[in-house]
Amino acid sequence: DVQMTQSPSTLSASVGDRVTITCRASQSISSSLAWYQQKPGKAPKLLIYKASSLESGVPSRFSGSGSGTEFTLTISSLQPDDFATYYCQQYNSWTFGQGTKIEVK
Amino acid sequence: QVQLVQSGAEVKKPGASVKISCKAFGYFFNNYAMHWVRQAPGKSLEWMGWINAGNGDTKYSQKFQGRVTITRDTSATTVYMERSSLTSEDTAVYYCARERNYGWFDYWGQGTLVTLSS
Numbered sequence: 001d002v003q004m005t006q007s008p009s010t011l012s013a014s015v016g017d018r019v020t021i022t023c024r025a026s027q028s029i030s031s032s033l034a035w036y037q038q039k040p041g042k043a044p045k046l047l048i049y050k051a052s053s054l055e056s057g058v059p060s061r062f063s064g065s066g067s068g069t070e071f072t073l074t075i076s077s078l079q080p081d082d083f084a085t086y087y088c089q090q091y092n093s094w095t096f097g098q099g100t101k102i103e104v105k
Numbered sequence: 106q107v108q109l110v111q112s113g114a115e116v117k118k119p120g121a122s123v124k125i126s127c128k129a130f131g132y133f134f135n136n137y138a139m140h141w142v143r144q145a146p147g148k149s150l151e152w153m154g155w156i157n158a159g160n161g162d163t164k165y166s167q168k169f170q171g172r173v174t175i176t177r178d179t180s181a182t183t184v185y186m187e188r189s190s191l192t193s194e195d196t197a198v199y200y201c202a203r204e205r206n207y208g209w210f211d212y213w214g215q216g217t218l219v220t221l222s223s
Contacts, residue, residue: 001168030222032207032208034208034209034210036150036210041195042202043200043202043213043214043215044150044202044210044213045213046107046209046210048203049211050207050209054175055211060175082137087150089150089209089210091207091208091209094140094152094155094166094208095125095152096151096152097149097150099149099150
């Protein structure tokens with residue numbers, strides 16, 4: 001199975017900060033990567049697919065990049081609604097990273 | 106609009122089985138695969154398996170192979186996930202999620218909490 005490793009596990013940030021989360025795959029997955037946002041008690045929400053394609057309705061402050069084994073999710077200017085946990089997912093064989101929680105600094 | 110509505114919370118005893126439903130609304134059911142994902146308390150998301158809603162083909166994670174069965178009823182636009190021989194480690198929220206195109210999940214159910222209690 002392809003293992004997905006996210007870093008950091010927790011990130012402390014303030015409103016307006018630029019935030020970057022990294023996800024590494026144990027083997028090449030080309031661009032078969034998605035990013036999801038999850039808030040407590042809620043289902044995950046799709047943000048990015050094909051590594052860099054923004055899902056319809058998702059604010060443009062979210063962006064994704066990378067291919068092969070290294071990927072990043074960037075929030076250009078953190079908003080109050082963005083404090084949540086973020087997961088990467090490779091969908092060649094469907095495994096998730098362990099998550100990155102963005103908390104208030 | 107697209108909606109996935111799951112059945113309600115369950116409390117089960119160790120060794121029992123549970124069957125959760127996921128009813129799809131707002132799209133042509135047969136055209137999309139459906140996946141099941143598990144999330145234990147405070148943990149990450151764990152893929153369990155999927156079903157091709159059109160032809161019924163299934164694939165399961167090796168971890169759950171033999172203890173999970175995913176089925177569908179096209180007339181009811183509903184997918185089911187049955188988990189047998191439950192243990193305390195199976196206490197989790199179970200989600201169904203629709204697969205779009207080449208593998209990512211664009212819509213999710215609200216989740217079903219399964220609690221193991223003796």
